[in-house]
Amino acid sequence: MNITILSTSPRKKSNTLRFAKSVQSILQTQGFTSVSLVDFEAYDVPFFGQGFLNKNALSSFQQNLISAWEQADLVFIVMPEYNWFPDAELINLLNHLGGKDFAHLFGEKTFALAGVSSGRGGKLPAIEINIMLNKLINFLNQYSVVSPRIYESHETPQNLNEAGEFTGNEVYEKTVKAFVDYSLEIANRWKKA
8 A cells, every 4th residue: 555644734744744754664664665754844836826736837846745555555644733724835735736636636645634733732723634635635536535433632742753763652652553453454445345
């Protein structure tokens, strides 16, 4: 199974990237060798309405993102929570990808969503992106599934170090692993169907 993790915060050394690295590490420990992590630190997608993604002239960041997403059977979207909303970069990206040139990115995939917070939060952005993804899958006439289990990473800097390693909170570690396992099970069932 090919897996891609999108860390959608553009901030350097973000909490979102910590969580994404944690998911990547769990997957690699379980024997998954084809796990791509795309960090949005180099994000260069123009604001929607001020420019468009040209599938024949993508920047290196855009090419890496599209290529990793295309190859994936399971796409983890890890997003920060900013004042109860997902990051503008992710919403902007989904607006750009919501047309015929990139419709295939929403076909034959499983999407798993996690919201990241330095305090208590993460749920609302994941719910909002869940709605947006389902709308795009429908509008583009694709066949994919968005996993119903959302993960809320609370107090992320206390629970993960910069390398994405757990810092000792057993409940946090157990629930992150359960989220990854659940997402894999949904992807396996979808792929088998």
